[in-house]
Amino acid sequence: MSDRSNVYLKDLATGLPVEAVLIDGVSIRQVELAEVSWKPHIHAAQKQLVHDKVPQELWPQHLHWDWRRKHKKTARLLACRWLGIECDQLMQGLTLLDTATTGRIPEQSGKPLAYVHYVATAPWNSPELTNSPKYGWIGRVFIAAAVSSGYQILKVRSSYEVQHIKKMASKS
Amino acid sequence: MSAKKTMTLNLTDQEMEVLEELAQKKDISKTAIIRQALRLYQLIDVRISEGEKLYFEDSKKKEKSALMLL
Numbered sequence A: 001m002s003d004r005s006n007v008y009l010k011d012l013a014t015g016l017p018v019e020a021v022l023i024d025g026v027s028i029r030q031v032e033l034a035e036v037s038w039k040p041h042i043h044a045a046q047k048q049l050v051h052d053k054v055p056q057e058l059w060p061q062h063l064h065w066d067w068r069r070k071h072k073k074t075a076r077l078l079a080c081r082w083l084g085i086e087c088d089q090l091m092q093g094l095t096l097l098d099t100a101t102t103g104r105i106p107e108q109s110g111k112p113l114a115y116v117h118y119v120a121t122a123p124w125n126s127p128e129l130t131n132s133p134k135y136g137w138i139g140r141v142f143i144a145a146a147v148s149s150g151y152q153i154l155k156v157r158s159s160y161e162v163q164h165i166k167k168m169a170s171k172s
Numbered sequence B: 001m002s003a004k005k006t007m008t009l010n011l012t013d014q015e016m017e018v019l020e021e022l023a024q025k026k027d028i029s030k031t032a033i034i035r036q037a038l039r040l041y042q043l044i045d046v047r048i049s050e051g052e053k054l055y056f057e058d059s060k061k062k063e064k065s066a067l068m069l070l
Helices: A028-051 A067-074 A138-148 A159-171 B013-026 B030-049
Strands: A003-011 A017-024 A080-087 A090-102 A112-121 B054-058 B063-067
Touching: A003 A080, A003 A138, A017 A138, A028 A067, A028 A080, A028 A090, A067 A080, A067 A090, A080 A138, A090 A138, A090 B030, A112 A138, B013 B030, B030 B054
Parallel strands: none
Antiparallel strands: A003 A017, A017 A080, A080 A090, A090 A112, B054 B063
16 A cells, blocks of 8 residues: 655756655565666666775665665565655655654653664765766655654664765764 | 554553553554554564564663563
8 A cells, every 4th residue: 555645856957846756655566666777877886986996885875775675574564664756757765764663862752753764865866876966855855754744753874874974984 | 644444442441541641641642552552563573473582671680581472
């Protein structure tokens, strides 16, 4: 069962919003199609990183994520919600939320929250992988969707955050 | 979210009291408490069925006790 609702992404070439569809309850078939469209770009990015001699620990973490395996392992759990954004008939981003967790900071202690286990944009939208990303606002649409569901985001573990922390650590 | 179905839930006075206490303590509805309980129960049941264990740890006594599900 999945729900579809209209959302907007930002076309980064024109700066204008474009209509997209937020899918709440992404199916295994949709994940498979996303991987098929993402893989050639990911392989090309990996080749480039090897060519540029970038150490593997600095590669974007989501390059090796196996979305199919993650979906098969979690899809039937009520606690796990799969969200996706479609635009141009392609999956522009995927995220896996865990809604069985509760807040830990004192003012939200014990209250339900949506923990973002995984979030990634399609490789053609990732500034880490291309100099001209196509669409923006992927992450904010996912976060807004989680928040509007009545959950509170306490912690986000994304490839961006991991890379950002590594960069900050290397500077200090 | 997907379409919802309605059911009648028969609870004892004590069960209802606990449900109301939890709802008040966490500042969420009784329905939200039941939903959260179902999500957690399924998650724990699946992981224990797969061979994992769930422990409570007393940090002062350094004792661990495994939670068993019926």
